[in-house]
Amino acid sequence: MMALLFSLILAICTGPGFSESSSRLRLVGGRHHCEGRVEVEQEGLWGTICDDGWDIKDVAVVCRELGCGAAKGVPYGNLYKPPAAEEQKVLFQDxxxxxxxxxLSQCDKSEDVFNCLHQEDAGASCEILESLRLIDGPGRCKGRVEVKHQDQWGTVCMSERGLPAAKVMCRQLGCGRATLTQRCCKKNTQGQGPIWLSQLSCSGQEKSLVDCPSGLWGENNCTHDxxxxVECEDPFDLRLVGGDNRCSGRLEVLHNGVWGSVCDDDWGEKQDQVVCKQLGCGESLSPSAKVRKSFGPGVGRIWLDDVRCSGKEESLEQCRHRFWGYHNCNHKEDVGVVCSE
Structure with a gap:
């Protein structure tokens, strides 16, 4: 009798479909398994989560459950293609x-979903736990390729199919497109440890380097010569232009090798704080609208619109925004930022 009572209480408390034992989690449509639209399996069918109240804390739990690294951002789930199928349910809200x-099953949530369509699907972006890196270059997106195997970093031997492999690496690292691949380096910057991989034969479509055919780990006839x-575009570089110094001016971001401006829809003090922090320019000085417009309009692309930050992000990349290049603005609405140097 007591066992039956306990089972009834457990069923009431856990509710259907989102208990720890019956649910699975995945991210769909991203560049790798640690980024994409959040989907949960319920009774053998995959459904989405409404983004009402969805924030970086929720993403942190998703990243932890999937074995990914730290939470990077809270993207809109409907940015990831293909979109959720019409027959998929929005399973949870709030x-x-x-x-x-x-x-995620341990978090509070509502299973009574109302007025929430797939345009409001939640997304998540997490870091990939470090197994690949580019070092000794100018920034994290350029350098000598190293992979971790048996808890030790080692190099990769250059192969004839270097460019497809570079495309995979740049994608895995969350960098932009591959711009250069070549044999490395001067003697003083060559690798010193094991040469882990050789004979890489990537198609360029793989999500991770471990998905590419290669020789056996550690077995090769290569030298560190x-x-x-590999060099990739850094996907989210910032600059302020038109001001008296590098810490004031019209905000521009680099995407696909092209600098473009940011629309001021929903822009405010929290977004200023993130920009100043990312540029190492101290605190935001909260300039007036007149000062913000004094840096003049940009030309060319308007890359970002409807940027929403909490103010605690380390990079503008972690803030929510429309898909790259989608906006309803003109250059009269370009964002201007002024920081204490």
Missing amino acids: VNCIGMEDA EDMW
């Missing part, structure tokens, strides 16, 4: 995690 839970060097 998910509210503390951020320390081990699984053949270490692989």
Whole structure:
């Protein structure tokens, strides 16, 4: 009798479909398995989560449950293609995690979903745990290729199919497109440890380097004269132009190798704080609208619109925004920022 009572209480408390034992989680449509639209399996069918109340704490739990690294951002789920199928249900709304839970099933949420369509699907962006890196270059997106195997970093031997492999690496690292691949380096910057991979034969479509055919780990006839060097575009560089110094001016972001401006829709002090922090320019000085417009209009692309930050992000990349290049603005609405140097 007591066992039956306990089972009834457990069923009432856990509710259907989102208990720890019956649900699975995945991210769909991203550049890798640690980014995309959040989907949960319920009774053998995959459904989405409404982004009402969805924030970086909820993303942190998703990243932890999937074995990914730290939470990077809270993107809109409908940016990831292909979109959720019409027959997929929006399963949960108002998910509210503390951020320390081990699984999304442990977070408060509502299963009574109303007025929430797939245009409001939640997304998540997490870091990939470090297994690939580019080092000794100018920034994290350029350098000698190293991979981690048996808890030790080693180099990769340059192969004939270097460019497709470079495309995969740049994608895995969350950098932009591959711009250069070549043999590395001067003697003083060559690798010193093991040469882990050789005979890479990527198609360029793989999500991770481990998905590419290669020789056996550690078995090769290469030397460090053949270490692989790769350069990718840094996907989210910022600058302020038109001001008296590098810490004031019209905000521009680099995307696909092209600088473009940012629309001031929904722009405010929290977004200023993130920009100043990312540029190492101190605090925002909260300039007036007149000062913001004094840097003049930009030309060319308007890359970002409807940027929404909490103010705690380390990079503008972690803030929510429309898909790259989508906006309803003109250059009279370009954002201007002034920071204390």
